[in-house]
Amino acid sequence: MKIAVIGGGIGGPACAIGLAQNGHNVTLYERASSLESVGFAFRITPNSDLCLKYLGIDTMDGGAVVANTSRMMDYKGNVIFENKENTDSEKAKKGSSVFAYRPHLQQQLLDRAKECGVRLETGVKVLDVDVDEGSISLENGSKVTADLIVAADGVHSLVRPHVVDSKKYFPKVSTGHGCLRFTIPKKAVLEDPLASQIVSDDFRMVSMRGNDKAIIVYPVDYDTQFNFTCTHPEKLSRAATEGAYNHKISPEMVLEMYKEFDQRAIRFLELADPHGFRVWKLVDMDEIPRWSAKRTVLLGDACHPVLPFGFSGASMAIEDATTLAVLLPKDVGVEQVRERLDLYEQIRRPRVERVRESSDSSREIARGREEKQFITEYRVFLTEHDTVECARRAVNEHFGKE
Ligand SMILES: Cc1cc2nc3c(=O)[nH]c(=O)nc-3n(C[C@H](O)[C@H](O)[C@H](O)COP(=O)(O)OP(=O)(O)OC[C@H]3O[C@@H](n4cnc5c(N)ncnc54)[C@H](O)[C@@H]3O)c2cc1C
Structure with missing residues (x-):
């Protein structure tokens, strides 16, 4: 099939690779x-x-750092609990919990896409989509x-309304929360007598939460930088975020x-570098009624942003x-696409909605509620899922062995 993928963020190149x-x-x-x-960075x-x-x-290969022990503290610095990650070496061989630097992962995805024969059209904005015709108009x-x-x-998908x-x-417009992000060279943190009391090579991820705020830190970029993700009530950073999605914010306001x-x-x-603070207004969206129409399908934040x-x-x-x-797979042709897209939504929607719901509940932790039990159960649901196996099983159930 001739396939057009719109978006070279994370999900777009990943899908392009798989299809190519x-x-x-x-x-x-x-x-x-x-x-x-x-x-900036995220946790994989x-x-x-x-x-x-x-x-x-x-x-x-892209400089991701393996998670070890994560530590949760209240905002006064008292330890609430600690959790060990990647403890089962056999499981970790299949898939590990890592911290990835976004530009590196994105580059890895695009390089791999090229290697698989994907044609990359960068600097090309899609201006319109005609779902009935199956066409896109470019800038x-x-x-x-x-x-x-x-x-x-x-999240601001052009295609979704179609x-x-x-x-x-x-x-x-807003979830009521803002998110501040910045990085600090690891050396600067570890050499500082105060800051080094919180993160170390033994505690790679530390979160401090309370008063509806959180400061989360973990290492990225070949273990040379600490990435900070800090949430807070949106009204506190409104002066910096007003009217924009990604804004600079002054160190005075941050402090x-x-x-x-x-x-x-x-x-x-x-x-932190006083010029390096960036603040986002966090946006969320209701569950949408369908993920695809005709032969156009949404994925990732375009159809289900996750806080x-x-x-x-x-x-x-x-x-x-x-x-x-x-x-x-290759032998699926145009006439079978519709039933496959229906199955995609059937497989993915329940899992994604639970993740979205839980990502919202996690906000409770930022408010200071201890939810150890919830976190333990949810962690198993989230991390022990085998996407490939699950999709293969669904194909076999619906269309017989392929
Ligand atoms: C503060 C913050 C912290 C986060 N932390 C984590 C985390 O720890 N772990 C985690 O898993 N996720 C995290 N996320 C979420 C994660 O960043 C997103 O869910 C993820 O990037 C979604 O990937 P995507 O491919 O769907 O969309 P995106 O990564 O947003 O990519 C969309 C791409 O489409 C392109 N594009 C848009 N419109 C057009 C157009 N008209 N024509 C051509 N191209 C277009 C954009 O330029 C962009 O490259 C975080 C998000 C935020 C805001």
Whole structure:
């Protein structure tokens, strides 16, 4: 099949790789011409690491750092509990819990896509989609038709309203939370007498939570930097986020926002590059009524944004992409696409909705509620899932052995 993938973030290239590996003719359209400035990091859990391996990607080659013990503290610095990760070496061989630097993972995905024969059209913005015709219109004036259009164009998806045929399902303006992100060279933290009391090589991920705020830190970029993800009530950063999605914020405002935190956490904020703080307004969206129309399908944040409290947005996009790859082998033709896209949604929707719900509940932790039991059960559900096996089983059940 001739397949057009829109979006070169995380889910788009992952899907393009899977479909090209199957032998389809895939072109990927990404509006950005360079990935340099798209920064920051995320956590890849074993479930999505397993998918990445299926797609031929080892995150360690891109400088990902393996998680060991994570520690949760309250905002005053008292330890609430600790959790060990990657303890089962056999399981970890299949898929590990790692911290990945977004530009590195994105580059790995795009390199692998190229290797698999995907045509990469970067610096090319898709302006319109005609779901009935199966075509996309590009900024350069050309129109491309395809047997299948995969839209992985993120939370502000251009394609989504065409699929759900309604303006109702645009993202909500705000969740009431803002998210601050920055990085600090690891050396600067470990050499600082105060900051080094919180993170060390023994505790790779530390979160401090309370007063509806959280400071989460973990290492990335070949273990040379600490990445910080800090949530807070959105009103505290509104002056910086008003009218924009990604804004710079002053160090004074940052220090004011987290002023009640333990002095060791405050020290992180003081060690950071004062020009390096960025703040996001977090957006969420209601569940949409369908994930595909005709031969156009949504994946990742375009159809189900996941709040960052559960560390799973990228992981869900990767699982979606892998599922589509398993459901659409080379011998599946245009006439079978519809039933395959229905099965995709049937497989993915219940899992994604539980993850979305749990990522929202995780906000309770930011409010200071201890939810050890919830976290333990949810962790098994999230991390022990085998996406490829699950999709293969569904294909066998619905269409017989392939
Ligand atoms: C603060 C924060 C922290 C997070 N932490 C984590 C975490 O720890 N773990 C985790 O798993 N997830 C995390 N996430 C979520 C994760 O970043 C997203 O869920 C993930 O990037 C979604 O991937 P995607 O491919 O669906 O969309 P995106 O990564 O948003 O990619 C969409 C791509 O489409 C392109 N595009 C958009 N429109 C067009 C167009 N018209 N034409 C061409 N190209 C277009 C964009 O340029 C972009 O490259 C976090 C998110 C935030 C905001």
